[in-house]
Amino acid sequence: MAPSYSDLESDEYDETRPVFYIGQHDSSRTESLTDLQYGQILxxxxxxxxxxxxxxxxHKRIENLAASSITELQNSDIPSCHPDPIVPPLTIEDxxxxxxxxxxGLVAYSSPWIDLCSPNPVISSISRQVLNLEVSYANFCGVRSIVIPGPRHDAAKAGTGQGIAQFARAxxxxxxVGTRVNFIIHLPMYREPGLEERVDLLLATGKSTNGIETREEIDLFSAWDSWHVIRSTCNYDARLSVALRIPHMLPEKELQTRWFAEPLQYLTxxxxxxxxxxxxxPSLTRHHQDLIMTYMRLKNAPYFLLCDVGPEVQDDPSTPEILSADNFPTLAEAAEQPAKTNQKLPQSNPYASYLRHVERQQEPLSALEQSTLANFQDWLQSPLQPLSDNLESITYEVFxxxxVKYNQYEGxxxxxxxxxxxxxxxxxxxxxAVVIAVAGSGRGPLVTRALKASETTGVxxxxxxxxxxxNAYVYLLRQNQRQWGGRVTVVKxxxxxxxxxxxxxxxxxNPVYGNVDILVSELLGSFGDNELSPECLDGIQHVLAKPHGISIPKSYTAHLSPISTPRIHADISQRLPLxxxxxETPWVVRLFQLDxxxxxxxxxxxxxxxxxxxxPLxxxxxxxxEARRSGGVVGGGGGSMAGGVGANDHNSRHCHLTFVCRARGIIHGLAGYFESVLYAPTAEGKEPVELSILPDMIDRKSKDMISWFPIFFPLKQPLYFPPDTELEVSMWRQTDDTKVWYEWMVEAFTWVGPKQRVKVGASExxxxxKMACLM
Structure with missing residues (x-):
């Protein structure tokens, strides 16, 4: 007999791998488990x-109520004035x-037979009342989470849009009603036949309600559309998440990534x-395993819920026979009795055992992922303002x-x-000697690398x-004394x-000042210029020797991409009261759960x-x-912004970018990245030394660099767009000579002809x- 997955289990467990939490759901279960049955499942x-x-x-009581209420409504003289039926409170028989x-430790599962989407007002009203009764009672019992079966048809299908709105409202x-519980909507990744609930809806008649017909064309994004309506109606509530039914045939990567960005609580x-x-x-395809491994890299990784895979739980055994003193064996008789060899041990569920096998096959988390990257997933941080604020030692230590960054600088x-x-x-x-100035030295890591480069080259x-x-100046003096041997001149x-x-x-x-041959700085921000590197380097450029003076970095570019990130949008929304x-804040964040x-x-x-x-410029x-700053421009000052003379106008920027979206979706903001050329050799055949945090370039240019996380420019209201849309992104870098800020907006256009587009949406x-960087 071939070994099962449970036979392959080892006592050794690598804690650096994500942990799988596996639950069991039986759609035919109508009673809560006893203590013994609960133990059997565990x-x-x-x-x-x-x-x-x-x-x-x-269930039967509600069916009778619904049937009688519909009859009363049909016999009513004025149906529109007929009151909705009232579902009576729960009793001990219910x-x-x-x-x-x-x-x-239990996860409540609301009745799958209620029909919140029903076009019949009696059915929808009764269903809503039943849901509230169940939620209220589960909340009272101390249940922490409630799974609610999602709608069985989507708004994308003609005639069902009203139902989704009703469901979302419910x-x-x-x-x-449930003030202390989390709500989990059970939805399919897409409407693959066979993924729906098996239970018929309340008073369902005629055609089966258990899903779509196989000959119908499947709209891959319709289930996600329904989820978007639900969570938008609930204002991205932090207690609302998704239980995602995984299909037999996985869809295209675009849909997998779309769900990856959503608040996933369970993979079912x-x-x-x-x-x-x-x-x-039982086993899963390689594509399913890859999807699991991708989703399990989330900081808040989803749990697993196995549906209708067993085991069958047994009822409580009858009361055991009580032995009297007359039939109780003596010690000698008990010693002579043969040991029982047919004791039945608990059998591991084959599906759960297989998931444990997949758990052990995962790539271990690296030390960096465990300590730094996982902790910073989608965690919002305000951008630094090194010009107006004096950073603390711990901040420098993180840098x-x-x-990787300092290796690149040294190179x-x-x-x-x-x-x-x-x-x-x-x-x-x-x-x-070549004169090197490290501008903005902090605690001196670039100074150390400059000295190492001198030792390496012999220059x-x-x-x-x-x-x-x-404060950092004091630390630099100490470093010069203890580490650099007095070879560095420190200037505050x-x-x-x-x-x-x-x-x-x-x-x-009568001081006499000289020039600098190589000017080194690490003033770059997540968007390249958002920590005022241009303004700072402009201000010190006058010390650079001409014509051979070198600036490291030589150049840097800012890059954008529209993204969907529901978790971050919800996080920002929760901050609004305070x-x-x-x-209106560009947030520095390690974007991870995004699309x-x-x-x-x-x-x-x-x-x-x-x-x-x-x-240099x-x-x-x-x-x-200098002419603008001194008022020497003919016609006076004024600049591009009121109140300024335009001395910093050369550092203002504007861009207008077009992004193409094939599938419909939603964006919550813009992801910002940067690339930088630190030094471009003049010798043939030598590659420039670069930094990059672009997702598709970081591995090639500066692999494993973590000094900079992306920047996120949020939209006040998420922007929904239809299929085959062009997103037009406009952004400005503005300045009034005292501060620098950004302005941005997004417009959505769809083509209605070979040469004509129609605007279908736009952000503010x-x-x-108000959160500008002060110069």
Whole structure:
């Protein structure tokens, strides 16, 4: 006999792999489990189990009420004035669910026969009342979660739109009734025949209601559409999530990713989702296993719910025979009795055992995923303002924990020194050493890398560390004393006010300042320029030697992509009472549970460049900046924004990008990324040293770099769009010479002819001016 999956289990368990929590659901179960039956389920390999809230007695009572109410309505003289029937309260005959020690470990499953979508007002009203009764009672019993079977038809099908709205309205009301429970809507990934509930709806007659016919064309996104209506009606309530029925045939990746972005509580599998392997045991296809492994990488990974896979629970055994003193064996007689060898041990459920097997096949989480990346999944952080705020030591320490970034910087400095030496460029130091200034040194990691690059190349350097933070300045002095051997000159000043390396004289007595050959900075933000790198480097550019001076970074570009991210939208919505600017803040966040709605099509990439900044700027640009700042522009100042003279207008930007979306969907905002060229060698055959946080480029340019998470520009209201839509994204980088902010909006267009588009939606104009970065 071939070994089962449970036979392959090992005592060793790697805790670095995501843990599977597997539950059991029996659609034919009409009574709550006894203590003994509950134990049987747990012994079969399950972690939790579902329970009905009401029983068949209640079901029959409601059917009789519905039938009599419909008859009364039909016989009424004025049907529109006939009152809705009232469902009476629960009695002890209506349920076997009561508060107990293990009730908190049960998942309630509401009656699948109620029809919240019914066009018959009597049926829909009774169904809504039944749901509220069950929710209220489960809430009283201490149940933590309630699974509610979703609608069996979607709004995309003609004539069913009203039903979805009714369903959503009923869920919204139920959330108000169940104040301490989580609501989980049980929906199919798509309407694959056989995935629906097996129980007939209330007073269903004629054609079966158990699903669509196989000859009907399947709309893959219709079930997701229904979910979108439900959660939007409930305002993205944090207690509302999805139990997703996994089909036998997985759909295209676009739909899998769409559901990945949603708040998944359960992945549910019925026997039809499995196949039988060569040994006769249930198994899943490689595509199903890949989907599971992808979903289980979520910080809040979904649980598993196996439906109608057994085991069959046994009733409580009869009362055991009580032995009297007359028939109780003596010790000698008991010793002579043969040991029982036919004791029945609990059998592991083959489906649960297989999922345990899949659990052990997962790729282990790396140390980085466990400690840093998982904790920061979809966690909102306000962008840093290093110009107006003095950062704390722990913040610098987090930056320094990424060796990839500093390796790239060291590589860039190394190549710059090699080419400087090779081309015999003149230096700004009388000793012939290349003068390097690290602008915004923090605690000095780039200073250390500059010294290492000098040692690697053999090119002598003179290093200056410029830092405005008075606390970090003290730390730099200590580093120079203990780590750098006094080889670094530390200067406490805003880099924009620094006049350059002091060559002779005292700062108070006829000082003479020199120039810098290589200017190094790490002022880049998640969008490249959002921490005011352009403004800072403009302010210190005057110290750079001409014409050979090098800026590291040399350039950086900002990139955008529209995304769907329901969890983040819900998180921002919850902040509104305390943070009125939550939807006007560009958030730094490790985007993970998201859906990139745009497609890769010729001429329209999924990630598109918004703008670019290059350093150093041409002297003509710097001359115009000084002229505007001093009021020397003919016609006066004014600038592009009221109140400014336009001295920083050269750092304002605007972009208009077009993204193509094949399937219908929704966007909650824009994901922002950046790429940077730190140094571009002039020698042939040498690749530039780059940084990138673009999802499709990071592995090639700066693999495993974690210093920067993306930036998220939220929309105040999610924007729904139909199939074959073009999303037009407009964004501005604005400035009034004292601060910098962003403005953005999204418009949706669909084609109605070869040369004509129709606007089908648009967002508000969003602005971060109230949360601007101060210069």
């Amino acid at each position: 012994n079969a390999g399950f972690s939790f189990v579902t329970t009905p809230i009401t029983n068949e007695t209640f 349920t076997t669910l009561f508060p107990s020690n293990y009730t908190g 869920i919204q009301e139920a959330i108000l 599998f019925c026997p039809r989702a499995f196949q039988t392997n060569r040994t006769g045991h 320094e924990g990424d060796p 860039a400095i190394t190549q710059a020194l090699e080419e400087w030496s090779r081309d015999k460029k003149p230096t700004s130091s009388s000793s012939g 002598p350097v003179e290093v200056w560390a410029v830092e405005k933070n008075p 000043t805003d880099m924009r006010a620094w006049k350059g390396p002091l060559i002779s004289g005292l700062a108070e007595d 943070d009125v600017n939550a939807f 990139f709605v745009a497609q890769r099509v010729p001429g329209h990439a999924r990630f598109q460049q918004a703008w670019e900044f290059v350093h 041409p002297q003509s640009t710097m001359d115009m900046v 104009m969003c602005s971060s001016r």
